[in-house]
Amino acid sequence: MSTNEDKILLHICCAPCATYPTKFFNENGYLYDGYFYNPNIHPESEYNLRLENVRKLSGIREFKLIVEDEYNEADWILYKEVPTRCQKCYNIRLRKAFEYAQKNSYKAVTSTLLISPYQQHEMIIDIANSYSNYYNVPFHYIDFRPHFREGQNEARELGFYRQKYCGCLSSLEDKLDFDIKKEEKKGMKDNG
Numbered sequence: 542m543s544t545n546e547d548k549i550l551l552h553i554c555c556a557p558c559a560t561y562p563t564k565f566f567n568e569n570g571y572l573y574d575g576y577f578y579n580p581n582i583h584p585e586s587e588y589n590l591r592l593e594n595v596r597k598l599s600g601i602r603e604f605k606l607i608v609e610d611e612y613n614e615a616d617w618i619l620y621k622e623v624p625t626r627c628q629k630c631y632n633i634r635l636r637k638a639f640e641y642a643q644k645n646s647y648k649a650v651t652s653t654l655l656i657s658p659y660q661q662h663e664m665i666i667d668i669a670n671s672y673s674n675y676y677n678v679p680f681h682y683i684d685f686r687p688h689f690r691e692g693q694n695e696a697r698e699l700g701f702y703r704q705k706y707c708g709c710l711s712s713l714e715d716k717l718d719f720d721i722k723k724e725e726k727k728g729m730k731d732n733g
């Protein structure tokens with residue numbers, strides 16, 4: 542029987558981003574557990590929806606899912622701008638994953654954040670490396686980005702909810718601003 546010492550702890554941000562990495566791990570014989578800790582997803586109904594979809598994925602891919610079911614977006618409200626807010630966000634999520642991995646003797650840690658071309662990839666690597674040193678747990682880096690589309694397509698086929706914004710309140714506001722500007726531009730074009 543495998544123990545945590547044989548396993549990678551895979552921090553999971555959402556089901557669509559985890560669809561490819563978990564397929565890759567299963568196909569390549571990786572031993573791993575999923576770890577959901579994303580306390581700033583806004584609003585809480587969205588948080589619940591994303592968690593529910595990650596639970597569905599764990600059923601399909603047959604991996605154990607550890608859920609740190611903590612909803613606390615208040616800490617993020619002060620941090621509105623990219624990249625500062627994302628730096629704080631990666632810090633909090635990855636610190637907790639490495640801390641959990643250390644306490645529970647996992648072999649290494651990685652994150653599904655590494656698949657998204659919309660995330661600050663180098664920043665994620667730097668933060669993961671610093672927590673890896675601090676907690677003395679290896680960071681298992683894989684650049685999943687070339688498979689982002691493939692993962693999203695499979696997530697669609699599996700019927701997962703696919704969100705249109707990253708997660709926090711500020712990212713939702715950015716998305717709404719973007720949509721309004723797009724509509725305005727379209728209106729200007731339609732009106733000649």
Ligand code: SF4
Pocket residue numbers: 581626627628630631707708709710711712
């Ligand atoms: S945009 Fe995404 S990564 Fe950045 S702070 Fe918001 S939820 Fe976190």
